[in-house]
Amino acid sequence: MSLTIQMLGTGSAFAKNYYNNNALLDSGEGKLLIDCGTTASLALHQMGVPLPEIDAILITHIHADHVGGLEEFGFQMNILHGRKPVLCIAEPLIHPLWENTLKGGMSQQGMIGKLEDVFEVNVLTPGEPTSLVSGIEVELIPTRHIPGKDSYSLFINDRLFYSADMTFDPDLLNQLVHERGCRSILHEVQLQGAGEVHTTLDELLSLPIQLQERIRLMHYSDDMEQFKEKAGVMSFLEQQRVYNIVELERTEQK
Numbered sequence: 397m398s399l400t401i402q403m404l405g406t407g408s409a410f411a412k413n414y415y416n417n418n419a420l421l422d423s424g425e426g427k428l429l430i431d432c433g434t435t436a437s438l439a440l441h442q443m444g445v446p447l448p449e450i451d452a453i454l455i456t457h458i459h460a461d462h463v464g465g466l467e468e469f470g471f472q473m474n475i476l477h478g479r480k481p482v483l484c485i486a487e488p489l490i491h492p493l494w495e496n497t498l499k500g501g502m503s504q505q506g507m508i509g510k511l512e513d514v515f516e517v518n519v520l521t522p523g524e525p526t527s528l529v530s531g532i533e534v535e536l537i538p539t540r541h542i543p544g545k546d547s548y549s550l551f552i553n554d555r556l557f558y559s560a561d562m563t564f565d566p567d568l569l570n571q572l573v574h575e576r577g578c579r580s581i582l583h584e585v586q587l588q589g590a591g592e593v594h595t596t597l598d599e600l601l602s603l604p605i606q607l608q609e610r611i612r613l614m615h616y617s618d619d620m621e622q623f624k625e626k627a628g629v630m631s632f633l634e635q636q637r638v639y640n641i642v643e644l645e646r647t648e649q650k
């Protein structure tokens with residue numbers, strides 16, 4: 397079965413030339429949206445993907461570039477299409493997502509008082525690979541991002557690692573490739589400055605070349621073009637281009 401990935405956007409939280417770093421996975425039998433940021437519905441509109449075609453949404457962590465579009469997605473599906481969208485989410489994110497992000501805009505007396513009133517909630521257990529839509533199995537891997545905030549990277553179909561926003565974790569990347577058969581890595585990157593809550597390009601450049609060869613960069617700032625020649629064998633994912641994951645597994649990327 398073929399699996400494709402199309403980034404709705406590849407931008408950092410403050411990027412203006414790129415949409416939010418959200419992704420559409422398509423197995424041919426089902427579509428999974430990874431994160432639903434503020435720009436998600438506009439990007440999906442431009443890609444010609446109607447919201448009801450998406451079988452499930454998966455959330456990595458709570459920042460606006462990853463969850464800021466859920467209010468519109470939830471309202472559109474309930475009001476215009478008469479059904480709740482499926483929301484796959486780790487248990488620790490449910491309370492803060494509703495109480496701190498969505499409740500203000502979505503609550504309605506006697507009608508909407510909790511996440512489950514708007515979404516079909518599929519509660520995920522980190523560390524347990526779970527089939528989310530036909531042909532797409534995901535394991536949540538807790539990774540560090542902001543102190544005190546839970547965040548989960550993704551290991552997809554036992555072959556593709558998709559980083560959430562995360563600080564540099566070379567041990568995890570080594571383990572995934574050498575012990576778990578990971579063939580390609582889509583990794584967030586911060587191009588300039590210290591990587592206090594993200595992973596810097598310099599940190600990724602310190603990895604063994606066999607790991608760098610598997611990495612495609614995403615979640616980058618507007619000055620990405622200036623860094624194309626500084627990224628070594630790593631290349632930048634292009635937003636809205638459709639990649640077959642087999643194509644991502646080729647080591648010669650440039």
Ligand SMILES: Nc1ccn([C@@H]2O[C@@H]3COP(=O)(O)O[C@H]3[C@H]2O)c(=O)n1
Pocket residue numbers: 408409410459460461542561592593
């Ligand atoms: N301690 C923090 C917290 C947040 N930030 C910035 O805010 C953005 C929120 O979305 P993000 O994509 O995680 O990127 C974060 C940083 O740019 C940051 O730089 N340092």
Ligand SMILES: [Zn+2]
Pocket residue numbers: 408409417459461462561615
């Ligand atoms: Zn982000």
Ligand SMILES: [Zn+2]
Pocket residue numbers: 457458459541561
């Ligand atoms: Zn974040």
